Amino acid sequence: MTLGLELRGLDKSFEPENPVLRGIDLSIRRGEFVSLVGSSGCGKSTLLRIIAGLEQADGGRVAIDGREVTYLEPKARRIAMVFQSYALYPHMTVAANIATPLIMSRLHFLARLPLLGALAPGRRQVRSTIDRAVEEVADQLEIRPLLGRKPAQLSGGQRQRVALARAMVRQPSLFLMDEPLSNLDAKLRVHMRGELTDLHRRVGATFVYVTHDQVEAMTMSDRIALMERGAILQFGTPSELYSAPANLRVAQFIGTPSINCFPAEIDSAGTVSCLGRPVSGMVTSETRQRASLAVRPESIRLSARSEDVVFGATLRRIEHHGSEYILFAEPQGRDQLVRIRVSGAALEGQPLAEGQALTIAFSAADAHLFGSDDRRMDVSLFDAPVRLQSA
Amino acid sequence: MSAISLPTDISRRRDRRRGYAESLKGWTFVSPAALLLMLIYLVPLAMLLALSVTDYQLGAVVTGFVGLDNFERAFADPVFQRAFSNTLLYVAIVIPFGVGLALVIAILIHQRRRTRSLYEIIYFLPVTATLVAMATVWQFILHPRLGPVNKLLQTLGLPETHFLSDPALIVPTLAAIGVWQVVGFNVILFLAGLTAIPRELYDAARVDGASAPLDRFLTVTWPQLGPTTMFVTVTTSITAFKVFETVAVLTKGQRGTEVLLYAIYLEGFQYFEMGYAAALTLVFMTFVLLLSVWQTFHLDRRVHY
Ligand SMILES: Nc1ncnc2c1ncn2[C@@H]1O[C@H](COP(=O)(O)OP(=O)(O)OP(=O)(O)O)[C@@H](O)[C@H]1O
Numbered sequence: 001m002t003l004g005l006e007l008r009g010l011d012k013s014f015e016p017e018n019p020v021l022r023g024i025d026l027s028i029r030r031g032e033f034v035s036l037v038g039s040s041g042c043g044k045s046t047l048l049r050i051i052a053g054l055e056q057a058d059g060g061r062v063a064i065d066g067r068e069v070t071y072l073e074p075k076a077r078r079i080a081m082v083f084q085s086y087a088l089y090p091h092m093t094v095a096a097n098i099a100t101p102l103i104m105s106r107l108h109f110l111a112r113l114p115l116l117g118a119l120a121p122g123r124r125q126v127r128s129t130i131d132r133a134v135e136e137v138a139d140q141l142e143i144r145p146l147l148g149r150k151p152a153q154l155s156g157g158q159r160q161r162v163a164l165a166r167a168m169v170r171q172p173s174l175f176l177m178d179e180p181l182s183n184l185d186a187k188l189r190v191h192m193r194g195e196l197t198d199l200h201r202r203v204g205a206t207f208v209y210v211t212h213d214q215v216e217a218m219t220m221s222d223r224i225a226l227m228e229r230g231a232i233l234q235f236g237t238p239s240e241l242y243s244a245p246a247n248l249r250v251a252q253f254i255g256t257p258s259i260n261c262f263p264a265e266i267d268s269a270g271t272v273s274c275l276g277r278p279v280s281g282m283v284t285s286e287t288r289q290r291a292s293l294a295v296r297p298e299s300i301r302l303s304a305r306s307e308d309v310v311f312g313a314t315l316r317r318i319e320h321h322g323s324e325y326i327l328f329a330e331p332q333g334r335d336q337l338v339r340i341r342v343s344g345a346a347l348e349g350q351p352l353a354e355g356q357a358l359t360i361a362f363s364a365a366d367a368h369l370f371g372s373d374d375r376r377m378d379v380s381l382f383d384a385p386v387r388l389q390s391a
Numbered sequence: 392m393s394a395i396s397l398p399t400d401i402s403r404r405r406d407r408r409r410g411y412a413e414s415l416k417g418w419t420f421v422s423p424a425a426l427l428l429m430l431i432y433l434v435p436l437a438m439l440l441a442l443s444v445t446d447y448q449l450g451a452v453v454t455g456f457v458g459l460d461n462f463e464r465a466f467a468d469p470v471f472q473r474a475f476s477n478t479l480l481y482v483a484i485v486i487p488f489g490v491g492l493a494l495v496i497a498i499l500i501h502q503r504r505r506t507r508s509l510y511e512i513i514y515f516l517p518v519t520a521t522l523v524a525m526a527t528v529w530q531f532i533l534h535p536r537l538g539p540v541n542k543l544l545q546t547l548g549l550p551e552t553h554f555l556s557d558p559a560l561i562v563p564t565l566a567a568i569g570v571w572q573v574v575g576f577n578v579i580l581f582l583a584g585l586t587a588i589p590r591e592l593y594d595a596a597r598v599d600g601a602s603a604p605l606d607r608f609l610t611v612t613w614p615q616l617g618p619t620t621m622f623v624t625v626t627t628s629i630t631a632f633k634v635f636e637t638v639a640v641l642t643k644g645q646r647g648t649e650v651l652l653y654a655i656y657l658e659g660f661q662y663f664e665m666g667y668a669a670a671l672t673l674v675f676m677t678f679v680l681l682l683s684v685w686q687t688f689h690l691d692r693r694v695h696y
Pocket residue numbers: 014015020038039040041042043044045046047212
């Protein structure tokens with residue numbers, strides 16, 4: 001099966017001493033919805049622009065649908081792009097905006113000229129097929145009544161749809177979107193999220209979607225590529241990124257509230273200890289280094305089981321989130337707030353007050369171990385009936 | 392009822408008094424600006440109107456009311472008619488070339504990175520130079536025997552050309568100098584317009600297939616420059632209508648090269664016919680005003696979206 005998009009060893013720098021992309025490799029299946037996520041300035045837009053052909057990479061290859069396109073102009077790549085600002089032509093009506101890609105590809109240069117064009121042979125037939133295509137797309141996106149308006153007369157959500165229509169009209173095999181929802185208000189954004197997912201299902205094309213919003217990435221994507229400083233840290237399904245982060249920074253980026261990190265050490269025998277206490281049953285093959293133990297807020301419990309890692313802590317803050325609570329607790333002797341997610345039901349009949357003492361615990365099976373280079377470390381777990389006493 | 396009407400009566404009177412105080416305060420705030428506006432614009436305009444219906448001559452003791460005689464005389468005056476058609480020809484050359492050339496130059500400069508400001512300075516220099524002084528330079532450049540232009544024509548085997556004395560060439564030559572003078576300023580205006588075009592629009596056009604320079608120009612640059620082009624066209628035409636210095640220095644209106652402003656100058660300050668000159672000024676102003684208003688409304692409808 002050919003790949004929808006294949007990137008091999010893409011490098012890019014605008015200033016020699018400051019590489020923006022460093023050896024990007026990515027294989028995206030045909031019809032897949034892939035998100036590029038990462039913090040601001042990590043090179044997402046640059047990567048997307050290289051895929052589109054708007055920017056030339058310093059090295060590496062781009063292939064779309066099995067066809068090498070590294071040196072092709074954007075229009076020859078069978079792609080469409082939706083920009084953050086929508087980039088609609090403000091002087092054209094909605095219909096003319098949507099028709100532009102078809103006019104450019106189907107009408108000869110002379111036939112496109114404002115006055116002379118009317119004389120070109122065959123122009124009438126081509127124009128009418130274009131008009132029909134525009135109306136068809138407008139119907140799909142329910143913007144038919146807007147076709148006669150100018151972009152300035154549209155709301156943000158309507159402009160978004162027009163931009164989508166302009167992208168869809170020439171039926172590209174690859175859709176590129178650079179933060180298309182970031183200019184919309186929160187409610188509309190959630191709504192458009194659903195519409196984009198539907199659209200992806202209907203057209204069946206490959207989507208590459210840039211966002212810095214992890215919720216968008218988690219909810220819409222088949223797979224997520226998480227970028228940092230010009231490199232891809234992990235490429236996998238949303239659940240892989242959440243439950244088996246390959247890198248400490250992936251673990252920290254994905255999930256709200258974000259994951260708890262505790263400093264850990266590994267001794268010469270490969271035994272892991274956290275905050276000075278050995279973690280029962282956790283052993284790794286690598287030895288003698290500083291490490292981090294990361295635990296999701298929902299994996300931290302307020303009652304200890306025998307094999308758990310246990311801390312004494314003080315409750316500092318309680319946040320109500322409807323069906324659940326987020327607790328912020330300060331472990332004794334540490335300047336750190338541990339985030340704990342508990343369901344409302346679990347707290348029933350157990351009233352909590354800020355300032356009260358808590359026992360917090362997690363089991364080694366729920367903890368992720370990351371080495372000093374932030375890479376995930378393999379651990380072997382076995383049940384050790386040793387109870388570690390808290391300080 | 393009276394028990395109720397009494398307090399409302401008082402409060403209404405109080406309201407009215409407060410209203411006077413309020414409007415007095417308003418007039419106080421407005422008065423400095425209003426006064427300046429009167430002194431600088433409205434009073435001279437009114438005096439011009441008044442003068443234009445008299446036969447006032449500079450230094451004359453008696454001045455009489457002549458009604459619209461001055462205007463009738465103007466439209467029958469062959470000199471004024473010639474000045475009018477000369478000015479129209481001048482404007483008809485300066486607007487398309489002054490705007491079009493500036494647009495081309497601005498687009499070329501805009502693509503430069505490091506040398507952009509150098510070119511900006513070079514093209515802006517004529518704007519800062521005094522036209523009267525530069526006119527003498529042009530006189531030399533275009534001199535039939537000594538000027539470099541004619542030297543060049545000679546080496547190309549072309550006949551000696553009298554740019555500033557051949558009646559058919561004088562107005563176009565003056566217009567060329569006029570273009571030279573306005574282009575720099577227009578280039579700066581167009582550069583500002585070009586800088587304001589969002590980069591994403593060019594990117595979108597490229598993805599849509601408009602990547603050839605002319606396609607890009609027609610899809611993005613030209614429509615986006617609409618408001619700038621309108622402004623440049625209106626200011627250029629006003630500047631062109633006011634052509635004076637080059638005529639005064641280079642031809643002094645001889646050989647039928649009067650232009651409107653020069654004709655007014657002759658009537659008013661050479662022949663001291665102030666009443667007549669005032670009437671000509673009024674005609675000139677009305678014409679420029681009408682043209683500007685027409686341009687603004689006509690272009691405005693096509694430029695703004
Ligand atoms: N044309 C350019 N010239 C020089 N540097 C650039 C250019 N475009 C981008 N950069 C730099 O490349 C880096 C990556 O930029 P990019 O726009 O790809 O980030 P991003 O991940 O899209 O960020 P954001 O989430 O804020 O949009 C930034 O440091 C930016 O300053």
